[in-house]
Amino acid sequence: xxxxxxxxxxxxLACAAAVPLNTPVPGNATIxxxxxxxxxxxxxxxxxxxxxxxxxxxxxxxxxxxxxxGWRLPTLLELDLIPDDFAxxxxxxxxxxxxxxxxxxxxxxxxxxxxxxxxxxxAAYFSTTSNYCDWGDGEAGAWATGPTxxxxxxxxxxxxxxxxxxxxxxxxxxxxxGLLRRRA
Numbered sequence: 001x002x003x004x005x006x007x008x009x010x011x012x013l014a015c016a017a018a019v020p021l022n023t024p025v026p027g028n029a030t031i032x033x034x035x036x037x038x039x040x041x042x043x044x045x046x047x048x049x050x051x052x053x054x055x056x057x058x059x060x061x062x063x064x065x066x067x068x069x070g071w072r073l074p075t076l077l078e079l080d081l082i083p084d085d086f087a088x089x090x091x092x093x094x095x096x097x098x099x100x101x102x103x104x105x106x107x108x109x110x111x112x113x114x115x116x117x118x119x120x121x122x123a124a125y126f127s128t129t130s131n132y133c134d135w136g137d138g139e140a141g142a143w144a145t146g147p148t149x150x151x152x153x154x155x156x157x158x159x160x161x162x163x164x165x166x167x168x169x170x171x172x173x174x175x176x177x178g179l180l181r182r183r184a
Contacts, residue, residue, distance in 0.1 A: 042127030045144035087138035112136030
């Protein structure tokens with residue numbers, strides 16, 4: 001292949017990295033906390049200016065597709081609920097980004113110090129600028145609260161689906177109520 005073809009292929013790959021994946025965020029790229037599913041969506045605030053010096057058109061995240069899947073920005077009240085060590089909750093066995101590695105599906109990874117184990121990063125599903133989460137910022141609790149928080153980490157939330165065990169208990173309760181009503 002010629003250099004021109006290689007350059008064109010690299011250009012396409014670079015553009016693809018700047019477009020969020022239009023597929024549902026997998027469960028191993030999220031956590032559940034306080035009845036919400038949380039996604040660590042990248043190192044730039046939603047609709048914020050991140051790296052404006054290097055890229056004047058750089059923006060944070062997009063909810064164009066993920067918004068149709070129930071994802072939204074957390075409220076300030078929801079952000080107030082998260083503990084100081086919230087980033088550590090994204091570290092768990094089976095999370096999409098292996099320790100010191102890259103997610104083989106989304107190419108998501110962690111920067112600025114590796115996570116202390118496999119961790120969940122959903123940046124490739126939300127970010128318009130990158131496919132990484134910044135472990136250093138997350139560990140320091142630098143979560144974005146608005147578009148002017150340049151280089152703060154953006155979180156996204158949606159109502160968590162009930163666990164199968166909860167649904168089973170609910171079904172048993174309904175069946176019991178039905179039996180009681182039938183006896184009366």
